[in-house]
Amino acid sequence: MPVDRASPRGTASSPPANRSRRAPACRCSSAAATRLTPRSPPEARTGTLHGLNASGWAPSGLTPALLKSKGVARMPESGIHAVTVPGAVAGWEALRARLGTWPMSDLLAAAIFYADEGFPVSDVIAASWMGLTEKLAAEPDAAKTYLPDGRAPRAGELFRNPDLAGSLRLIARHGPAGFYGGRTADAIVAISREKGGTMTAADLSELEPEWVEPMSTTYRGWEVYELPPNTQGIAALMMLNLMEQFPLADYGFHGARALHVMIEAKKLAYADMLQYVGDLRFAGTPIPGMLDKAHAKERARLIDPASAARAVAPSVFDGLTTSAGGDTIYLSVIDKNGNIVSLIQSIYRGFGSAIVPPGTGFALQNRGALFTLDETHPNALAPRKRPLHTIIPAFMRKGDTRIGFGIMGAFNQAQAHAQFVANIVDYGLDIQQALEAGRFTKGTFTGADVLVEELVPQAARNELATLGHEVAAVPPRTGTFGYGQAVMSDGSGVHFGASDPRHDGAAIPEAPPVFGSLG
Template identity: 35%
Template sequence: METDLIFSSRRSPVVCLHGCAASSQSLATSIGLDTLKRGGNAADAAVAMAAALAVTEPCSTGPGGDAFCLFYNGNTGEIRGINGSGRSARAQTLDFMEGRGYTAKAPPSPFDALNITVPGAPACWCDTVQLFGSQKLTLQEVLRGAEELAEMGFPVAEVAAHHWANWVAALKSAGKELGGDLLIDGYAPKCGQIFRNPALAQTLKELGERGKSAFYQGRVAQAIVDVVKENGGMLTSDDLGSHDSEVMSPVSTAYKGVQLWEPPPNSQGLAALLLLNILENFPLKALGHNSCDYIHALVEATRLSLTDAQRYLGDPGHETVPVESLLDKKYSQQRAQRISMNRAMEEVKPGLSTGSDTVYFCVIDSVGNACSFVNSTYMGFGSGLVPKDCGFSLHNRGASFNLLRDHPNCIAGGKRPYHTIIPALLTDSVTGAQQTRLLAALGVMGAAMQPQGHIQVLLNMLEFGMNPQQALDAPRVFVQFDQTTHQWFVNLEDGIDQEVAEELERRGHKVNWPIKGHKRSQFGRGQVITVGDWWNPSISHTRSPARVLWAGSDPRGDGCALGF
């Protein structure tokens, strides 16, 4: 049933002192916390959780996908990140695609092997531990919990089972069969059914023992090349062997005394910053949480920010407008002036459609390090292709490319696509030599929902004084551009007043309300861990409250936050 996911209870925020982890699967969160207790830091724990989620939610994530992370150094206040997205096959140029008969209006099926780019997640895992880890645990020790989970088996959780079955059905309707490593007797596992994946356990074991070479060379790499070639794709051993992560500096914007940090292009982190900059020009608190005026401003600002991001951004070096220009506050003021509070805008259209399934998770450790991490196979099981005896599916992130010549996100050989997955961090907004103070690790998964989710959850805390769990519980808005009808839709979650939905329709919006049950998945699944209760309206976040960690985990998922 589509309506059997009922929100009928409440959760308190998790409060703790020494370390905290939050993810969309309780077993993965537990493995992250255990990693902290064994002497690992936030980066070690995040990678342990990334691998565990690859076991428990293979319909959302895995070694066959991409990853991004942001890391806050508790000793120095420095924020760095890793871009773990892979590139297209070097031979896969626009001329090649057109030679196969594909055009901007008639691209390959999203599940086509031509949409398989180099999986960047395994390299990101290894590099996160090497660059940001405690050095007290080896990569093998970090991955051991996930390896044991895959080898011994685990009971599948409710939301994961639902999406597992849906994506298996989607692949079948597209004429594809998911590999047996990810099924039980040909079927998706049911909630509570024990699932084992010994092939993935072996892949994780080899990755722990030999690092990146275990994935990008040798047995696993050859299995990837073989299955891609058999299905008409273009990835080669050279494409895999030449892959590496990129250490990057995040981009940020200030908002009322805080600084929001996001990964730069080729990710869509800029969309979240653009959205926040535009909304800074409106009296959001006075408008009232989830009021018609508030949602109207949010919707219009979202349309503008997504359109700008998808129009101008691509793999670095291909952008048509410098990032600094888009983040200029004067530019955002100009965009805000386009918004009328009485009617919906016309002719604001982004340039691509996006997939939906991802995992977001975060960790803060006892010395104040924070790791904000996101991992994805893009559309469910991605391409649905499973390399022989490897235990994971290959993503289809190349479906994010377009075939519009001279567009910054046009397909080209050895290029990274516009990427939807984004982790975030929040600090005090300071200038000069003063060290930035960490306020939160946060994120919401779900394609174009991600920048919208980041800002809605952040504003729930900053403007409306919600604690992390309340901020995640609150009903959300998803602004969606439909590529078939070329229209914007405003999806409103159950819990938003009917009168608000009706007034939005009167202003010219196409509204879907109320969104219930498992269809709530379109609003994403998020996690938040804050340092102190700076969101509490009775205090000022510019003061330094006691170092208590507060955390929440999204009720739309199977997970939890845990601390000690």
């Protein structure tokens, strides 16, 4: 999660007339500020961009040899062996302790209230929930928690989760120790043991998030930042380096030539990302070479302006050889001093593993599914190793203009980030327009297939087909292309927020009231 510490400056309550599409971004409400007595931030506002990687690791007893001995030939998509140690709670505390001003009890008060009292289920969430009924019904504790009355909640119905409220209260009172120790940890270890897993109390209690230096590239004068491996963020930066070799603005917004370049850049960048990205504590991802501008210029020559590639080979760096071959939320916020947080968290597939430790109210994720059992690969499963993560918060800036953004959607994310940046830099869109614009996505890693949103003109889609792209048109405003949010602060100190209409997010001028502290 990139975190930008800005110099203090005044804020405006509304955007200027020429930017009326952007709502003022989130800031602390006056009611909350009056009630609370925040401590001083532990770190000066230095203008520095920080990165925090709170992804969890594999249990210490989980190895490729163990899975192969059980007849498992590839990492399972579901089940206990796809579960890695949850990292979000440790990440919340690391962020709060270093850069926050409120105690954990106040931060979690509203979430506890809604878990206890219930919240109305939106249309979008209800539809997704219903589609996961069979998955939840297969796990008794998941069914008990998430299928009240034996079915998924319908749109408009209140959903309550008192067990989750209890788990959050333990965190509010005891910090991470209330999750990685005590009854919550006991429940996680017990369900793992019951299902043949290897997770131990030490795997939970010894997890530590990592403060990291964000990676960056420049794109036509803008600095663009992503978190380093084990995330896929490097693919977005590589795409931008490749796209920079072509005059996309001259090709026109939603022009077929521009889309062709971006689709081909996606293929090249993802080939390298899938070949080389792994946990940097275990594997040496060649980041400097992958982000080298000269390398991008050479690699861009592989993009045929008249034909779509069906397969691309990854690059070779530093003598390395090549081998053959959602359930996410994102938020961005600006505080009254102009500090920006870009944060994303996920349990991967819908309801993760669907394994709910009894009495906790939450499902364990299945992020371990992204490991490989090929022990020669940088992303090979190993004890206490973090898998490749699809979730990536992002940040871009030029001069005094700073934008925090993210677009959910598994392996769609990096390619959507590159399109968002191009919409702003090449086509002059504001952050709301940049999110609303039609997108493409290619969820496969070979072939010429590509999904293109019908917001892209028919003529452009037809021209892509003549170039050899196997275009499938998808109705607009669906989850196929991910869901994004963004905030921006410009040189005048005005703050803006934008929310993708493909989902049920919102740009909120002020945070909702904070419910009372826990007793």
